[in-house]
Amino acid sequence: MTDVLIKGAKVLGDNAADILVRDGMIAQIGSIGSTRSSGERDGARLTVVDADGLVVLPGLVDLHTHLREPGREDAETVASGSAAAAAGGFTAVLAMANTSPVTDTAEAAERVLDLGRAAGLVDVQPIGAVSKGLAGAELAELGLMARSRAAVRVFSDDGRCVHDARLMRRALDYLKPFGGVISQHAQDPHLADGTACCHEGEVSGRLGLPAWPAVAEDVIVARDVQLARHTGSRVHVAHVSTAASVEIIRWAKAQGIAVTAEVTPHHLALGTELLAGYDPVFKVNPPLRPDADRAAILAALVDGTIDAVATDHAPHARHDKEHAFPDAAFGMLGLETALAVLAEVAVRPGLLTWAQLAQRMSFAPARIAGLAGHGRPVAVGEPANLVLLDPDATWTVDRAASQSLSRNNPWHGRTLPAPVVATFLRGECTAYRGRVRGQFDPEEIA
Amino acid sequence: MTRKHLLSSADLSRDEVEAILDTAASMHDVQRREVKKIPTLRGRTVINLFFEDSTRTRSSFEIAGKWMSADTINITGKGSSTSKGESLRDTVKTICAMAVDALVIRHSASGACHQVAQWVDASVINAGDGTHEHPTQALLDAYTLRQRLGSLDGRHIVIVGDLAHSRVFRSNVITLGRLGARVTVVAPPTLMPSGIGDWSARDGFATSWDLDQTLYAASPGDRPDAVMMLRVQRERMSGGFFPTEREYTAGYGLTRERLTRLYAATPDLPILHPGPMNRGLEISAEAADATSSAILDQVSAGVAVRMAVLYHLLAGETEAAA
Numbered sequence: 001m002t003d004v005l006i007k008g009a010k011v012l013g014d015n016a017a018d019i020l021v022r023d024g025m026i027a028q029i030g031s032i033g034s035t036r037s038s039g040e041r042d043g044a045r046l047t048v049v050d051a052d053g054l055v056v057l058p059g060l061v062d063l064h065t066h067l068r069e070p071g072r073e074d075a076e077t078v079a080s081g082s083a084a085a086a087a088g089g090f091t092a093v094l095a096m097a098n099t100s101p102v103t104d105t106a107e108a109a110e111r112v113l114d115l116g117r118a119a120g121l122v123d124v125q126p127i128g129a130v131s132k133g134l135a136g137a138e139l140a141e142l143g144l145m146a147r148s149r150a151a152v153r154v155f156s157d158d159g160r161c162v163h164d165a166r167l168m169r170r171a172l173d174y175l176k177p178f179g180g181v182i183s184q185h186a187q188d189p190h191l192a193d194g195t196a197c198c199h200e201g202e203v204s205g206r207l208g209l210p211a212w213p214a215v216a217e218d219v220i221v222a223r224d225v226q227l228a229r230h231t232g233s234r235v236h237v238a239h240v241s242t243a244a245s246v247e248i249i250r251w252a253k254a255q256g257i258a259v260t261a262e263v264t265p266h267h268l269a270l271g272t273e274l275l276a277g278y279d280p281v282f283k284v285n286p287p288l289r290p291d292a293d294r295a296a297i298l299a300a301l302v303d304g305t306i307d308a309v310a311t312d313h314a315p316h317a318r319h320d321k322e323h324a325f326p327d328a329a330f331g332m333l334g335l336e337t338a339l340a341v342l343a344e345v346a347v348r349p350g351l352l353t354w355a356q357l358a359q360r361m362s363f364a365p366a367r368i369a370g371l372a373g374h375g376r377p378v379a380v381g382e383p384a385n386l387v388l389l390d391p392d393a394t395w396t397v398d399r400a401a402s403q404s405l406s407r408n409n410p411w412h413g414r415t416l417p418a419p420v421v422a423t424f425l426r427g428e429c430t431a432y433r434g435r436v437r438g439q440f441d442p443e444e445i446a
Numbered sequence: 447m448t449r450k451h452l453l454s455s456a457d458l459s460r461d462e463v464e465a466i467l468d469t470a471a472s473m474h475d476v477q478r479r480e481v482k483k484i485p486t487l488r489g490r491t492v493i494n495l496f497f498e499d500s501t502r503t504r505s506s507f508e509i510a511g512k513w514m515s516a517d518t519i520n521i522t523g524k525g526s527s528t529s530k531g532e533s534l535r536d537t538v539k540t541i542c543a544m545a546v547d548a549l550v551i552r553h554s555a556s557g558a559c560h561q562v563a564q565w566v567d568a569s570v571i572n573a574g575d576g577t578h579e580h581p582t583q584a585l586l587d588a589y590t591l592r593q594r595l596g597s598l599d600g601r602h603i604v605i606v607g608d609l610a611h612s613r614v615f616r617s618n619v620i621t622l623g624r625l626g627a628r629v630t631v632v633a634p635p636t637l638m639p640s641g642i643g644d645w646s647a648r649d650g651f652a653t654s655w656d657l658d659q660t661l662y663a664a665s666p667g668d669r670p671d672a673v674m675m676l677r678v679q680r681e682r683m684s685g686g687f688f689p690t691e692r693e694y695t696a697g698y699g700l701t702r703e704r705l706t707r708l709y710a711a712t713p714d715l716p717i718l719h720p721g722p723m724n725r726g727l728e729i730s731a732e733a734a735d736a737t738s739s740a741i742l743d744q745v746s747a748g749v750a751v752r753m754a755v756l757y758h759l760l761a762g763e764t765e766a767a768a
Contacts, residue, residue: 202641202648208556208578208616211640278557322535324555326576 002045002442004427005032009051009388011378013354019056021384024426029380038446047429047446051388054421057358059091059385060339061365061374063183063262064158064238064310066331067093067124069115071100075406076315078115078124083403084313084335086121086431089387089420092366092374093122093335097129098159104129104140106148113150121430121437125371128152130162130171130182137164139171146178153370156183158238159285161220163189168224172233181234181260181368184224186245187286191216197326199272199287207275210326212287214242221245225252225259236368237261239312241286243296250305260368262310263297265341266332270410280321280328281410284314301360302351308365311338315406333409336402336434339389341411343418347391354391373426384427387420395419403436451563451570452755455581455620462758463624467589469754470747476513477750486761487516493541494520496552496573502721502745503573503583507550510752516547516760534558535565542566548760551575569759577611583720584617586751588625590743591672594716599626602668604660606632606698607676607728610639610687614676614720619651630670632657634697636687657698661708669711672740674718675700675729691727700733709738716740 004021011017011029020028022044038048062085068076076084078095085093095112097103103112109126116124128145132138134157145152155175162168162184171182192212198204200211221237225248228235240246240261252259272290274282282288289297300306314331321328342361346352352360366375376382394417399409422445423431432440449457458466476482492511496504504520511518521541538549548569551559556576563570574580588598595601603622609615609631616639622629629651631642638653639645646653654660663669678694688694695701700717708715717729717739725731734741 200640202644205639205641205645206616208576208613208639213640278560280561319533319536322533324534324553324558324561324576326555326557327534 002047004384004424004429005046005048006051006056006386006388007048009054009056011056012358013055013391019378019386021424021427024384024428026378026380026382026384029378047442049388049422049445053390053392054388055354055391056378057354057387057389058362058376058378059374059387059423059425060089060361061369061371062090062093062311062313062335062338063154063236063308063365063369064312065093065095065335066098066312066314067095067112068099068315070111072317075317075320076404078112079119080403080405081313081315081335082116082119082121082124083436084333086423086425086436087403087420087434088336089339089389089423090122090335091385091387091423091425092125092371094125094127094154094369096158097127097156098134102129102133103127104132106141106144106150109145109150109152110148122425123371123374125369126150126152127154127156127183130155130157131167134160136160136162136167139167139174142171142175142180143178146175146180153178153180154183154236155180156185156238158183158185161185161187161189163220165223165227169227169231172227172231172235176231176233179370181236183236183238184220185238186217186220186224188216188219191219195326197283197287197330198275199289201272201290203272203275207278209275214244214289214293217242217286218244218248221248225249225257228252228259229255229257232258234258234260239264239267239286239310240297240300240306241267241289241293243293246296246300246305250300253305260307261305262308262365263301263306264310264312265334265338266410268294268298268301268345269341278325280323280325281332281408283325283328283330284332285330298345298351302346307360308368309338309342309361310365311335315404316408318407321408331408333402333404333406336404337397337409337411337416339387339420340395340416340418343391344416348417384424386424388422389418389420391418393417393419401434449759452581452759453559453563453570453572454579455584455617457581458621458624460624463585463588463621466585466751466754466758467592469757470585470589470750473753473757474747474750476753482513483515484513485515486757487511487514490516490547490760491545492516492518492548492550492756493546494518494550495538495541496520496522498552498554498574500552500574502748503552506745506748507573507752509749510756513749514753514756516756534561538562538566542568548756571755571759574613576613578613579617580613581617581621582752582755583614584621585755586744586747587618587674587718587720588621589747589751590718590740591716593743594740595671597626598622600628601671602628602630603672603674604630604632604670605674605676606657606700608637608678609633609642609676610637611679612676618674619649623650628652630654630660632660632698634688658704661704670715672716672718673700673708677720677722678724678728680724695727699727700729702730702732705730705733705736714738718744720744
């Protein structure tokens with residue numbers, strides 16, 4: 001295996017150092033000054049990456065990715081989604097269970113795991129369904145999934161809410177022996193049914209779109225933190241989108257309840273008013289919220305009430321987005337733009353340092369998911385899962401240039417900061433400037 | 447007017463609304479002739495693309511096109527509402543590949559016409575999209591009201607009923623506002639659209655939960671100059687927006703008793719309803735058939751107004767606009 005010497009990168013945005021990667025691990029950090037160019041060294045091939053001015057962070061971890069395989073390989077595959085993840089600076093993603101068939105058995109989970117290994121661009125960790133077929137009625141085989149080769153620890157019916165309080169309580173009790181966590185899509189199905197697609201307020205009233213009131217999220221979050229307290233198990237709130245949910249989570253954490261939460265880049269950066277043109281690219285669940293909610297979730301991400309950023313990357317075939325707005329599919333792409341959006345909304349305004357962003361996009365999500373080898377410090381002896389980004393550059397998002405098979409990219413045409421330069425998975429360069437292994441010449445990075 | 451589409455009532459300025467209403471008046475004269483056909487749109491193709499049931503809107507667009515010598519074709523169907531079916535984009539691209547000049551669209555989904563207008567070269571006319579808007583209905587209501595009241599400047603129009611699901615209400619507050627009318631909308635809280643407080647404040651109309659207070663205002667200046675009753679959309683009432691029909695009628699129906707009391711103050715009060723009516727629910731038979739009822743005038747105006755809309759959107763390309 002080729003050794004890699006990353007020269008002069010600012011480690012977590014702080015002091016510049018050289019990082020020597022050998023056998024997939026970080027072998028040395030400091031001033032490794034003598035070598036300036038790639039070539040043979042001590043009998044091994046050495047690639048020297050000039051990272052002057054770049055920032056190095058631990059590889060990003062996404063708690064919430066839809067890879068669509070099996071079932072909708074026209075929209076995304078594990079391989080194409082892995083490529084999008086690598087291009088976006090991720091080294092691990094958690095694949096949601098709402099595929100067809102649903103990931104609700106050990107075999108299904110292992111299949112996703114194996115597809116991820118075959119693609120080999122990021123570590124793909126399957127999420128298991130809470131209920132069989134996501135039907136919300138009976139528990140899926142949580143224990144068998146946990147004991148499988150996939151070692152599933154995160155369970156979610158995402159796309160749907162585990163709305164039956166008894167089922168939620170049983171699931172939380174049942175997964176205690178193996179330390180699992182339920183990632184809850186908080187949406188009371190009576191207050192916001194399957195047609196609800198626009199934040200309830202003046203915009204939904206004017207546009208005549210089925211309303212998705214914030215309270216439909218809030219009541220489930222409030223219930224679930226109480227169930228977490230009652231059972232002593234962990235609840236993770238997926239894609240928090242409302243100010244009141246944030247208040248409930250803040251309160252719960254103050255009580256010592258085991259609750260964690262994630263927020264998406266699009267809920268931080270995009271507002272309800274974008275729906276005025278009825279463009280289904282902005283249709284997402286939960287819906288884009290008004291400024292007051294966005295300010296609250298950003299503040300909560302900054303103060304640590306919300307632990308992590310997660311993409312909710314949701315690719316859709318073009319024809320599934322070309323229906324009338326209420327009939328079109330929910331969701332938007334996110335893997336390739338997440339880091340840049342967070343740089344835009346949090347790092348550039350001085351709300352988060354790069355090190356604090358690494359907490360929220362790498363350390364915390366790896367800890368919540370129980371992923372070994374990810375979200376580790378950039379230190380000697382650690383796996384070389386790293387991302388290099390250019391903090392001073394900007395780039396313009398082009399949906400046609402995506403690694404994803406889908407094009408439902410709400411950031412298309414926007415100029416964002418901090419492009420990802422390179423991603424390393426256990427020392428191997430998986431992505432370089434938007435292209436993934438096989439699409440660039442390894443000599444290019446040197 | 448050089449407008450290509452009519453997607454929302456907000457598209458039209460006051461001048462444009464007045465131009466359409468003036469054209470509609472001359473079209474109305476055409477309707478009274480023995481030979482009703484005029485050659486204005488000869489050789490143009492207008493497709494009435496109705497994804498949702500409609501009798502009066504579809505037939506009035508069809509008659510309007512025919513009297514103006516356009517080739518009008520009706521396409522109906524309830525497809526295209528599931529992710530398994532053909533996408534809306536494919537459906538309209540297919541139709542427009544047949545060299546169509548205008549698409550008149552009725553769709554159960556709000557915003558469908560806005561989306562279609564981005565995809566096709568033809569003019570798109572919104573004939574009702576979901577619970578969003580119905581601009582030609584608002585124009586024909588304004589036409590009818592102008593016939594009865596003259597100028598609408600400062601006139602007080604009261605709109606009562608299921609506002610949450612009403613595209614008629616959404617277009618009417620805009621168009622009547624453009625013409626200087628004061629609008630008050632009345633509904634129980636469960637049938638008010640979301641965000642109505644901010645919305646009404648921004649757009650300058652009033653809201654009320656109390657029909658009687660609105661109809662019998664203490665100050666004569668606040669009493670209504672016309673009342674428009676909206677259809678209670680029984681098919682959308684599955685969520686239990688009110689306990690019983692009896693209770694709805696007691697609170698928000700234009701009953702015989704309310705009519706009698708209104709007539710005591712204003713005997714010629716115009717009563718409008720976009721139809722189809724639920725007699726006995728939101729409007730009593732006495733009110734629907736009252737001497738001052740304008741409900742059939744609305745239907746009659748529908749053809750003239752739609753002729754005027756087709757004229758302003760389509761004829762302007764070949765001859766000087768009126």
